[in-house]
Structure formats: C-alpha cells, structure tokens
Amino acid sequence: MARRNLLPPLNPARAFEATGRLLSVSKAAEELSVTPAAVSRQVRTLEAYLGTTLLERAPGGRMQLTPAGARYLSELMPLFVSLREATLAVTGSRYGGNTLRIRSPATFAVRWLIPRLASFHQRHKDIDVQLTTSFQPLDFQREDIDAGIQLGTGRWPGLSTLQLIPNVLVPVAAPSLQIRSKRDLGKHSLLHSLARPDDWVLWLEAAGLRNIDPSRGMKYETSLLAYQAAAEGHGVAMAQKELVAKDLSEGTLVTPFDLELDRGDHTYYFAWATDRPESGALKAFRQWLSSTVKD
Incomplete structure (x- = not known):
C-alpha cells in the first residue's frame, strides 16, 4: 500500500x-x-x-x-x-510504527550517511527514515528522535554508542592553489568550521607551525561549507579525511602535506538512549550501520 x-x-x-x-x-x-x-x-x-x-x-x-x-x-x-x-x-x-527519526550533523549526513542510505532502503523498504540535521548535542528528553549521530568521545551518560568512522584530520585545498610546502599556508586563508573550532589549532601544533595564527581566515557554520569553499579555491580547509575521500579520489581536493592527525576516539558515533526499548526499526538501522562501518 x-x-x-x-x-x-x-x-x-x-x-x-x-x-x-x-x-x-x-x-x-x-x-x-x-x-x-x-x-x-x-x-x-x-x-x-x-x-x-x-x-x-x-x-x-x-x-x-x-x-x-x-x-x-x-x-x-x-x-x-x-x-x-x-x-x-x-x-x-504519524507515519506509522516503522518510522525512524534520526538526527545528524549536516556535514556527516551529506558526506557519509546519505550516499549510503539507499542500501538501507533496499534492505528495509518498510522502514521510513526521517533525517534532520544539527550540530547541537543530542537531547532525547526534548527532541522527538529515536537516535542520532554526534561528535565526541562516545562516552555519554544514558546513551549507548557505535563508533562510525576514524577522525583523521588533513588540510585540503583546490589543486589550483599549488601549495608546495607548509610555509605556503601563510599565503592562503584558513577555512574553519564553527562546529569544529579546534581542528586547525591541533593540526598546526602537531606540524610545529607556531608562526601561523590558527584563528585567522574564513569561518563557516559547518565543515560542509568549508569543504565547498576549499573546492572553489577560497583557501585551505581542515577536513576529516573520511568525509572528503570522494573529493580526493576525483581530484576536486588535494592534500598538500603528508601529516595526518588522528584524533583517536574523538569522532562520530551513532547514539541511542539506553532507558528506552529498542524498536525493530532502530535495531535494523543499528545493525545496518554496524555492517556498513565494517565494510
């Protein structure tokens, strides 16, 4: 029907x-x-x-x-x-008992989740996924959601979590900028995400570049917008490597330097409330995510 x-x-x-x-x-x-x-x-x-x-x-x-x-x-x-x-x-x-309400940061939703959702729909045609976006912390007491995706350590009271991707930071830029050395960073704008304010600070510190102001440059609401600005040649963005893999493989973006900064367990997690019974739709989505991450 x-x-x-x-x-x-x-x-x-x-x-x-x-x-x-x-x-x-x-x-x-x-x-x-x-x-x-x-x-x-x-x-x-x-x-x-x-x-x-x-x-x-x-x-x-x-x-x-x-x-x-x-x-x-x-x-x-x-x-x-x-x-x-x-x-x-x-x-x-209401949509019915097989509606699953998920919230995710916009960058993760567009760059990682949405391209993979078609395979979930193929396996579970009876489950409707309602996806909203926000980078604010998940709040299961105030929001009408069944689960969500959140950036952090994955250790949050009252929540069960599933780690989704490694959080490896790399600077990315359009090939046209022709950045050849770390000193060239001083000639270009740094592109920041307001949702991830520490990324440039951490990478520049790991690179030993203390003469570059980590706060200068353009600031965008999300990494999604920063990546777009980088692809259009407006500067250098600090990216989560997993979320720009397609751009790197196609040459839309390049990584000018070899240094990659692994932030360990500080990454994206799928999270759901432990004090609620797990619906069949949520269980199916969690199992699909788990198998997708392993692939």
Missing part, C-alpha cells in the same frame, strides 16, 4: 530534496507518488533556475550529489522536515 503523501503538490525543490536524500529518481518518484520522468523534469527545472548542476551520474551509473547539490540539500532538509511535522500536527497522524 502506498504511503500517504503528506506534503503539498510536487515542486522542483521537493523533487530534488527527495532525490538527493534517497539518491534515486525511482525511489523519489515512489515516495512522491509521481512518475520518475516527472521527478527528473522537476529537478532539471530547479537546476536551470539555479544555474548549476545539483545531481550527476558517477561511473557505473550511480547517482551522486555535486558539491553545490550537497550544500543545497543540507539547507533544504530541515525545511522539509519542519513542513512534514507541521502537516502531521494539523492532521493528527
């Missing part, structure tokens, strides 16, 4: 949000109760309006977000979640 369509009629932004979140035109069409051709047409309309490509095909035919698409999706997702919640509040309905 098809899910009830809870949002207003299809429009270009909504078509892109569903396609970008699911990384599939056919799955977006199924969710929106329209044809794949209609979804593709709306996405192309949005791209023409914005004057930029949001989605592209990778080798092998897999759909992926462009840097501009990733940034735009991270801004759209919270808006559509709020719209869904407002509609649900008016109708007094």
